[in-house]
Amino acid sequence: MQNPKVILYFIDGLGIGTRNENNPLANIENIEPLAHFQNEKSNLIYDGVLVPTDACLGVEGRPQSASGQTTILTGINAPQILGHHKQGFPNQKLRDVIAENSIFLQLKNLKIEPNLFANAYTKQYFETHYLRWKSATTCAVEAAEMSFRMIPDLLGGFAVFHDFTNEFLRERGIDVPILSAAEAGKNLAKLVESNRFTLYEHFLTDKIGHEQDFEWAKRHLPDLAEMIRTVLQNINLETTTFILTSDHGNIEDLSVRNHTLNKVPTIIWGRKRHEIAKNINDLSDITPAIISLLKK
């Protein structure tokens, strides 16, 4: 058998809410497999398994990105270490947790390679934003001394931008072609097939939630769903496990600007999905699950 592979498709700010007029997931067509509701059974495409996953991690307050993402990418309960949920970008304490426990570092130490963070970075990011705005994912890649994918990689189909269509890059004057959701999905699928572990990060969902922008949700969610379906169509689910998860709820309730306390959907497709689903309760279970899938 071929070496097993994993993709972690991380979506910022996607929770499991209730069916009402404030939940775009309940009011937009063609967004399978993104829409899940409390106390409702989900029938998932490609026989996926849904695990409603706790993002609060036993710490009071609304779950936040820096601590949630650190937890997902390390398997360490970061809010518990800090005593609170941390917004935005990791502070030094969280950077230290990631430097020691990054999933990329754990895989490297086990000699499970090659691995990839599929998101493309711009030169401008490293020139101007890097020191102030260093995401948990950026720290996780650096912990294993891996290289970042840049715009030339994107042009060659070897990276995907966080918005996946490249519209945000074009707006900033960077000369790249606009991709359809399906084209971006095919590119990501190719990367998944040529690496052991691939991470992709998408955070416009969280931005839409903070802006409470129903119209944007209406335009964006069907594309995001199509991108995910295209990846699923173009990878070998006999040998690959596709894990989708989020750091906290947000977009599922546009009546509030804040994150929600809702559970997040962890969805698992492909190889060993049922086995893995049994071991996931909260965000700290994601990294151990990935390691167990890839370890001999």
Ligand SMILES: [Zn+2]
């Ligand atoms: Zn947020």
